[in-house]
Structure formats: C-alpha cells, structure tokens
Amino acid sequence: MWDKSKCDLCGDCLVRCQYVDYDRDKAVQQITDLIDGKPAEILRECVTCCACNEYCPTGANPFDLINRMQEENKSLPIPEKMVKFMEAGGTLPTELIRGDESKPALSLCVMERPLPDGALDGQMFEGMTVAKGGDYFCYLGFVHIGMASPLEENARRFVDQLAAIGSKEIVFVHDDCYSMLSKMKEYDIHVPFKAIHIIEYLRDYLKNHKEAIRPLKRKIAYQRPCASRYSPQMDPVLDDLFDLIGAERVDRKHDREEALCCMGMVARLDPERGKRFQDMNLSDAVDAGAEAIVFLCPLCQVSLSKQAEERGLKPIFMTELCRMALGEMAFPG
C-alpha cells in the first residue's frame, strides 16, 4: 500500500526505473505530481513491473500509488476484451484433488494450462492435494492491466477458498499467489494457513533428498518474475536452490533487482517496445554465457520461450530444472 508519510521525494524509484530515462529532477517532479493527484506521464510509461516498490529505500511503495492512479485515469490502452479475459479467470472450472493429508497442499491458481507438461510430475509433488482453477485465482495479474481495485475486492474470497481446502500448509506454484497473500495484512485479512513459496518448497525438498541429486553443471539465466518484487526474501533461497542442484545462476545485468519484465502484456499493446526490452533481456542472458533460461512464472515462459530458443537458450520451468537434477528428466539437448 502506498504510504505517503514514508516518501521523502528522493526520486530513486523513477531514476532506477528501467523503462524510462528520467533524471532526478524529472523523477521527483513525477512523484510530486502523482502525490498532488495529477496524471503524470509515468502513468502511461509504466510497464507495471512492480520494481519501484523494491527500489524505494523507505518502503513507501510507489508502484501501488502509480497502479491506483493508472486505474483512476485509465492510463493504459487496455482493450475491453483483455479486461474481460482477466475477469474470466475467477470463473474458470475449479478442481480439488484430495491427496495425502500429512503433506502440504499445492495450489496452481489458474496456471495449469500455461505450465509445461510434466512440470508437476515426479517425487517432489507425489500424493499432494492439488487445488486448481477459478476458485483459487489470486487476481494479482490485474496490476499488469493497470488495475489495482480487483485485488482488494477479491482478497477475502481468495483466502476463504484456500482456507476451505483445510490444509495447514499450502505451496503456491505461482509466485503471484504468494505475493498476493503477503498483501493481506494491508487488507486486514487473517491468513489461517502457512503459505509456502515454491522456491522454498523446492529448496527444502532437495535439501532433504541431497543423496538423490545429480549436479547439473549447467550455466542458467534466471527470469525473475515481476511478482517477486513482493517477496525479495526468496532471492537468497533461490541461490541456495541453484547451489543444491549444482547449477550456476549466471551473473548478468538483468537479474535480481535489475531484472526485466517478460513484457508479455506490453508486447501486445506496443510490439516495438515489448520486443526491444525482450531483446535486451535475452541478449544479456546469452552474453553471460547461459545455455538455458529458467522461469518461475509460466506466463513469462510463454512470452519468452520462442525468442529464447531462437538465440539458442533452452527454456526450462523451475520445477523441471529440479526434476532434471533428480534424474527424472533429461536436460534438453
């Protein structure tokens, strides 16, 4: 939630924004205009990557202000059919497959279709209760069409449906869901179960099954999802995970805080701008010596796979990479 009292008008958020080229004076003026309720240029230029919430040194959450004002001013040229498509997420068929109650449940949100085949097969997920479909849709994706209000409007429903599964612990395959749950405090909603991030779950599983790991010895670029800006504490956990599976997370410019959005939405609205940043991102991965690019968000994978393959980068979903380390899948040749 935007906290005006924490903003000291330093301008860091928009000086660091990778999608505009603002000097400090312009950045400060933009934030000042937003605070004064004026529809500043950044509302149209922002690609909704959420990064400025992470860049802000005081925790003022400038993206939350930008996103709220994007909605109020209808700043992004989102076609009505795209809004309807997003809204339909909550009405998709729901399925709850009961499994071993001693294991945490696994929530897929509405990501079953974009997930690669076999991403959730194998020993790591065997026997888990699986929840998928519209009832478990987290609504965080609305920020990418410049809308903030659907998150709070649907937050109670999201938590209640998850609580009704009856599991004490739920693992979230999609980073967005975990991030959405981290926002519940600001909506004053109690979460009556333990939310487990997929990276944490994979790390802990592999830590407990070290003997089964065959080190991958591969150089991998990581595509950090925008939603990870809400859970930066998972980044060192991801480093642990890479170490455990014997893979090198290549040191590249556009990872960690300088990660770039997959531009899935922008590429539809402004193909030239979308392609420019996708090229920058993937060239950076190639220049860093990566032979594959690993995704945590299935939608990032859908957006970038083809271009990655054209550059000789093998697209791999994070759970697949772990399955490769367990000898359950072959590294793509």
Ligand code: SF4
């Ligand atoms: S929102 Fe944060 S980074 Fe941006 S101007 Fe205010 S204090 Fe600085």
Ligand code: SF4
């Ligand atoms: S959300 Fe991303 S694109 Fe938008 S202003 Fe913040 S850093 Fe820039």
